[in-house]
Amino acid sequence: RFRCPEVLFNPAIIGMESVGIHETTYNSIMKCDVDIRKDLYSNIVLSGGTTMFPGVADRMSKEITALAPSSMKIKVVAPPERKYSVWIGGSILASLSTFQQMWI
Numbered sequence: 001r002f003r004c005p006e007v008l009f010n011p012a013i014i015g016m017e018s019v020g021i022h023e024t025t026y027n028s029i030m031k032c033d034v035d036i037r038k039d040l041y042s043n044i045v046l047s048g049g050t051t052m053f054p055g056v057a058d059r060m061s062k063e064i065t066a067l068a069p070s071s072m073k074i075k076v077v078a079p080p081e082r083k084y085s086v087w088i089g090g091s092i093l094a095s096l097s098t099f100q101q102m103w104i
Helices: 003-009 021-030 034-041 056-067 082-095
Strands: none
Touching: 003 021, 003 056, 021 034, 021 056
16 A cells, blocks of 8 residues: 555666656756746646555655755645546547647
8 A cells, every 4th residue: 555656756666777756757857948947846737546645745745855956946736636637638639620630
């Protein structure tokens, strides 16, 4: 029960040679233009069913805070409807007529 969500932050415990979601988020922000990093750090949004584990938002905030510059304001948002937000976004995208021309 407690180790399942830990894999999100420490994939090595199941033998994966990968960084956790906090480091992936941090690395993504660092690849962006320096002028928008402040906005990105203050607008981290969790989505998908895996983020429904209790404490994931607090853990993400703690881990990102440890990686980011100390002067940076970190805000992690975990909307209550996040369990289905990925599906809803995909559904909206698929219904757009402009997206249909990209179908294979």
